[in-house]
Amino acid sequence: MLTERSLSARKEDAEMNKWNQIHLKKSKMPSDPWRSPARQVWMSAIVLAALCAALVPVTPTAAYSAELPSEGGVGASAVTTVDGSDLRETAQFLADQFGVDVSTALARLNHQEDVAPLLADWWSRYPDNYGGAHRPDGFAVGTTVRWVGQPPNDVVAAAAAISPHIRFDVTADLSAPALVGLAEQVNTRMAEAGFTGYATEPDFRNQNISVSAWGDGRGNLSQAAIQDAVGALLPVSVGLDIEAVTSSPSLDAATRGGTAAVRSGRTQASCTFAFTVKQGSSWGVLTAGHCSNDLDYLDPVTGRIRNATFEEEHIGYYGDFAWYSVSGTASDRFHISRTSSLQVTSVKAWQSIAIGDYYCHYGQRSNKTRCGTVHGTNLCFQGDTSSCNQVRISGATPVAQGGDSGGPWYSGSTAVGIYKGRWTTPWGVMHYFTPVDIAADDLGVEVVIH
Template identity: 25%
Template sequence: MNAFEALAQDARDYAARYGVSHAEALQRLRAQEDSVATTDRIREEYRGRFAGMALEHRPAFRIVVLLTGEEAVPDRLIKAAGTDVPVLFRTGAAATQEQVVASIRRDQAAIRAMLRNPPGLGHDPRTGALVVAVSGADADDYRAAGMQARLEALTGVPVRFMAVDRQEDLSVEGGARLVGVADGRRYTCTAGFAVTDGISHGIVTAAHCPDDISVIGTDGGATSLAFKGQWGWSYRDVQVHLSATPLKPLFYADSAKSVIRPVTSWRNRASMRAGDVVCHRGETTGYSCAEVEYTDFAPSGDLCGGPCAPTWVTVAGPVCKGGDSGAPVFNGTIAFGIVKGASYRKDGTCNFYYYMSTDFLPEGWRLLHE
C-alpha cells in the first residue's frame, strides 16, 4: 500500500464520520497534514499570547486559534494542499498554553493532595483551561465545595472539571499481536513501529507489557523477540524488542491485518493540534480513527512510575480496549506514537485513549522509514 492508498483508506473512515464525500474527506486529510508548517508558524508568531489551537470539521473544515488579551487579530485564509483553509482567531483567554502546562508541572503534587484521588490533568486547547479529570461523583462534590476556585487560586490559571467514570491503564510489523507471561498470567499487547539504533532492528511496544514476548504471525506461528530495554516513567512508556532479522518500516493498518502500510515520516508532539484526525490499529479493537482532544495531558494515578508528565496526547473514543497497549497511532503513512492507556466508562466503553509521541523513543533509537 502506497501513501495515496493509505490516506484513501483513512478518508473512508473520515467521510463516514463527518458526512462528507470521499473526495472531500481526502482533500481535508491532505490539508490537515499540509497545514502543519503554517500552524507552527502561527503558534510562534503569537507565542506570547498563544492559548490553544484546534481543527474543526463541522460545520466546515477550519482552524481556530485561541489567544490571550483583547486585541483582535484578523481572520485569514491559508493555502493547504491546494485549497483555502480559514483560520479564525479568538481572543480573551485568561492564560497561555505555556502557563497552563507550567502550572501542571509545578502544582501537580499540591493538586493531588487537595483531591480524594489523583486526577488526570491537561490543557484544553479549545478553552485554554486546566482540565482536571475526576469521577462524576467527585466532580459534583468538588464544584459544590468551591474546589474550582481553590484550584484556580493555587495555579493562577482557569480550571475546569471533566467528569470521567473511571480511568485506568490498558492492560514482524507494527500492529501485530504480541503475547507474553508476567507474574504467571498471560497478557496481550500490540506491536508499535519498527525502529533501529543503526545496528540492530527492533519493534517498540508499551513498557508495561511483559518483557518476555512473542509476535504472533498471521499464520498463528509465534516468534520470540529478545528484550532489549524498557523506559517507563514520567513521559515514557516504551520498550524495545529485537528482531533476529532486518525489518522493514511497515505496520498493519486494518482490523483483519490484510493491509500493510509503510512509515514515510512522523509528526512531532509540538505540532499536534486538537481536532487532528489520527488512527490506531490495536490487537483488541482493530482499526479506527478519531480526533485528538488534548496534546498536553498527564494521566491520573501513578501510571508512569509515579505521577505522569503533561506530555501525553489523548484521542477521543469510542474505540479503545485492553490489549491495544503499544499500538501504532498514525494517519496515512505518518507515525504519531504508541498507545499507553485509556479512560473507560462504567459500562466498559471508551472515553478516550492516550499515546506516547514518537518524540520520546529511547535515546539512540529512531523510526525505520522509507
C-alpha cells in the first residue's frame, strides 16, 4: 500500500535523488539520478506507516508587514487597497467572466475557503483513507470528499460543523496520497522507457491516472504502448486515460507582489512578481524559475525601477519558482491591477487545493485578471521543462501574454500559486501554477502576510 509523504519527507527524498531534468542555478542537490518519491513510498511503506500519524501540513506563516520605502513605494492616494480576507473582489471578477451574480460567486468562494482547512488536515492525518475532494461544476455550493472505507466520527463531525454541503463518497479504493504517488511512478516509468512530451496527473474524481501527450508524443503515446510500459504498476481499480493536446506547454517570456519584473534597460514586463517574502533580515519577491535571472522591480504606478537581486530558483520536482531580494522592506500587498492591490492575510496549503476550486491570476504584461477552475492537481511534466506539483486551471480567459509568468494566483486575500505557463488542448487553453507554500518551503522563505 502506498503511504502519504509530508512535503518535508518528500523533500528529503528529492534532495538525495535528482529529478531527470532538474535545473538549479544554485544547486542544492547531488548529481545522482532522481528517484520518484512515490517509488520510495512503495519500498518504504511499512517503515513509513508508523510515521504517518505525526504528519502535519506544511504552510509557511509570517507576521511581517511593512511598506516599501517611500522613494520606491506607492502612495495611498495612488492605489486602491482592499484589506482583510474579503472575497468580494475575486467574486466580482468571477461574476464578470462567467456571467453569474456576484452573490452566487461569493457563496461558492466562501464555501471553498471554509472547507479548505479541513481538506489539508484530513490529507495529513488520514493518509491511508482520505481520497481527495472535488466541487460540482459551475457555481453550486458543495464539496464531495472521497474516502477509503467509512470516515471516522471526528471527520464527519468536523464536516457537519463547517457546512451542510459536504458529502462523503466511500467508494475510493486508493487514498489521494497513494494516487499521487502512483501517478509519479507512472511518470518515472514512462521516462525510463524513453517516452517524451507528456504529463501525468492523478484524477481524484474518477480514480484514474491521466496522461496528456503533445507534439511527437501524440503519435508515440498510444494506450497500448503506455499500458505495456506501466501496466504492472496499476491496480485493477485504477484506470488510465490518454488525451492529446494540440501544443506543448508554453512558458511565457522568459516591493509588492503582482508587479512587473523587467530586464535591465527595459520597461516592459519580462515576467511578473507574485508575492513578497522574507528570509532572515532580507526582503524579496517570488516569481517563476524559468524567468530571466537578470530582473529588476518596476513600480506599476510611479514607473520607477529598483534593483532586485537573484537569490535562488528551482525548476524540477517541486515546481517552477524563484525569489529575488530587494533593498529595504516589503509590503504584504500584491497588485490585481496597476492601480489596485489586495492584502495577503493567509497562504493556501497545497493539500487543500481541490478540483473545482476557483482562483484568479494577475499578469503585469497583459494587465489583465483571469479566473478559472481547478481541472487537476499534482501534475508532472516530462519535456523541455520537467516539473511536478503543478495545478492545472481551465476556463481562465483572456489568455495570458508573455510577461505574465510568475504572477500571483489567489483567492481573495489568500496567496495560492505562482504562474508557470499554459498549453492548448481540444477543450481550450489550460493554465498551470506551483502552489506558493511549496515554493516558499523549498526556498526557505516566508510569505509576508498581514
